Amino acid sequence: MRSLKYLGVLGLLAFCQACNSGSSTNKETEGASSEKEATEESGPKLDALWETDAWYPTNESVFYYQGQDVLYVSCIAGNPTEKDGKGHIARIATDGSIIDSVWASGFHAPKGMCVFQGRLYFSDIDRVVSISLANPEDRLFYPVGGAQFLNDLCPGQRGVFISDMNTGKLHYLESGIVHTINESLSGLNGLAYHENQLYALSNQGLLKLSDGGEVLEVINSEVTGGDGLVPLGNNQFLASRWQGEIWFVDGSKATKMLDTKEANIQTADIGFKPSTSTLYVPRFFANRVSAFTFIKP
16 A cells, blocks of 8 residues: 555545455456556566455455465455454465464454464554464554554564654564654654665665664665565565555665556555465555566576
8 A cells, every 4th residue: 555645636536345256266367458558578577376256355465474375365355554453363375275264353454464473463454463373352452652654564673663754753562562662754664684685665765774673775766666575685675555556666766567557456465375386466446456477687
């Protein structure tokens, strides 16, 4: 989910989208013909693998969990700012087939997710929810004071980092206590922790931060207002913009690999399976999840 200027658009659209009936099996990505390939053959690119049917209402995030080799999908199923209790978490296999269309429910607007110490953490407007992977009825809730639009999460060494896109604040949840560690990161959203290093997407671009929230470096200033973030190592990343863009970032350089804005198909908080170089893309209003093979240059 992206920057504030898009929230006005979201408010005008019909948010309460029920799961469409249909087969739970995959189909080849028919929408690939409408998606602009923005790279040359020699550059980084995405090859379409599969796309689910529209079973995942207003899905904002896809998180690949290596420990189970499954995908968790956060489904807002309504307005991303409304406390309506309609949100839920689904689980699907890495081939796109359904495991649990509703694995855990009763939330408001679940968005970014991560796993830390055997529990799934995700943002839910102004609180963080923690669910046991072994028992989805085992739930903990952590209110975040002053929060307006909590978005992404990632695990750190001793806790979980949390972004608030509206306030520009970076929070850290450790031992059940939420600490605010930076209050001036405009448009803060996508977070990732790789090789003991924190990275973030904001209106300033792709940032390198200390564990204490200090900005150490602006790695890339082209991919601003980003949503999902996947570190690949060697200062390379995959990044999405909610409006319908997916980028390959190589330090200060950035290459757009996918652009679906004209088709009005969003690309929200992406997930990635490193062993197969598979990128999983939540399509938000389209209620589908798409998978691509990422091919490096």
